[in-house]
Every structure is written in structure tokens, then in C-alpha cells.
Amino acid sequence: MSATLSYEDAVDLLDADHKLAQKLFLDYQALCDDGAPSKDRQKLALKICQDLTVHTQIEEEIFYPRVRAGIQDDPLMEEALQEHAEAKATIARIQGMAPSEAGYDEAVMQLSQAIMDHVMEEREQIFLKARYSTVDLRGMVPELYARKKELQGGKPAPTPAGKKKVTS
Numbered sequence: 001m002s003a004t005l006s007y008e009d010a011v012d013l014l015d016a017d018h019k020l021a022q023k024l025f026l027d028y029q030a031l032c033d034d035g036a037p038s039k040d041r042q043k044l045a046l047k048i049c050q051d052l053t054v055h056t057q058i059e060e061e062i063f064y065p066r067v068r069a070g071i072q073d074d075p076l077m078e079e080a081l082q083e084h085a086e087a088k089a090t091i092a093r094i095q096g097m098a099p100s101e102a103g104y105d106e107a108v109m110q111l112s113q114a115i116m117d118h119v120m121e122e123r124e125q126i127f128l129k130a131r132y133s134t135v136d137l138r139g140m141v142p143e144l145y146a147r148k149k150e151l152q153g154g155k156p157a158p159t160p161a162g163k164k165k166v167t168s
């Protein structure tokens with residue numbers, strides 16, 4: 001069975017990312033509570049950052065533009081993009097820090113809180129409105145899935161058709 005078939009629609013796929021992020025943040029908290037070595041905490045923090053970077057990118061490239069057109073609520077979509085921008089700034093801060101640095105765990109927890117707040121808003125507003133709209137959420141699954149796998153594999157995005165490589 002194709003992996004994409006296990007998702008009911010785009011919301012289901014994106015919310016699976018949210019659930020995984022929530023679990024990983026709890027795992028991070030457990031590492032802190034256990035006094036785990038900083039390299040272990042950093043390994044998990046960087047995985048969380050990488051996962052969320054891919055998640056926000058597929059939302060911004062594929063899901064948000066179509067939902068924006070379908071639900072006609074620009075302020076809501078702008079707010080979501082602003083929240084993504086804030087999360088990305090925190091992700092960049094974490095990626096640039098040494099795990100032994102003061103404030104490292106706090107930065108991860110700040111990201112956790114920001115993501116949880118954003119997830120609640122997506123679930124209660126954007127996802128709800130998207131499912132009540134005519135946006136083809138089922139049809140979006142293979143595209144979201146393929147782009148997610150591509151970003152996770154670190155493969156370069158295909159060059160837009162017709163764009164010539166400049167050699168001189």
C-alpha cells in the first residue's frame with residue numbers, strides 16, 4: 001500500500017507532523033529531567049528543528065496558498081505566516097547555539113510553546129475552515145508527501161521549466 005494512502009487528507013498528513021513534534025518535545029523535556037548529556041539533547045533538538053523546517057516549508061509552498069485561495073481569510077493566513085517566521089527565528093537560534101550554552105534548553109522550550117500555540121490555531125481555525133471549503137485536501141496528499149520526502153532527503157528542488165543555467 002502506498003504510504004500516501006494512509007493519510008485521509010492534507011490536514012491529516014500535516015497534523016501527523018504536529019503529533020510527532022509534540023512527542024519529540026516531550027522526549028526533550030524527559031532528557032532535561034534526566035540530566036542527559038548535552039550532545040544527546042542537541043541531537044534531538046536538531047532533529048526537531050529539521051522536522052519543523054520541512055513541515056513549515058510544505059505548508060508554505062503547497063498547503064497555505066491553496067487554503068488561502070479557498071477560504072478567503074487573508075488575515076488568518078498572514079497571522080500563520082507571521083507565527084512561522086517567529087518559529088524559524090527560534091530554530092535558527094537553536095541551530096547556531098552550542099548545547100552547553102546557557103539558554104539552550106530554554107530556547108527549545110520556547111520553540112515548543114510557540115509550536116503548540118500555532119498547532120492549536122491551525123487545528124481550530126485553518127484546518128477547520130479548509131475542511132469546510134472546496135479545497136481539494138485529498139488531492140494534495142501525494143504532492144505534500146513527495147515534497148516532504150524530497151526535503152527530508154536533501155535533494156535539490158527541480159529547476160523551474162525553461163530556466164536556463166547561466167554559464168558566463
Ligand SMILES: [Fe+2]
Nearest residue numbers: 014055059122
Ligand atoms: Fe502546521
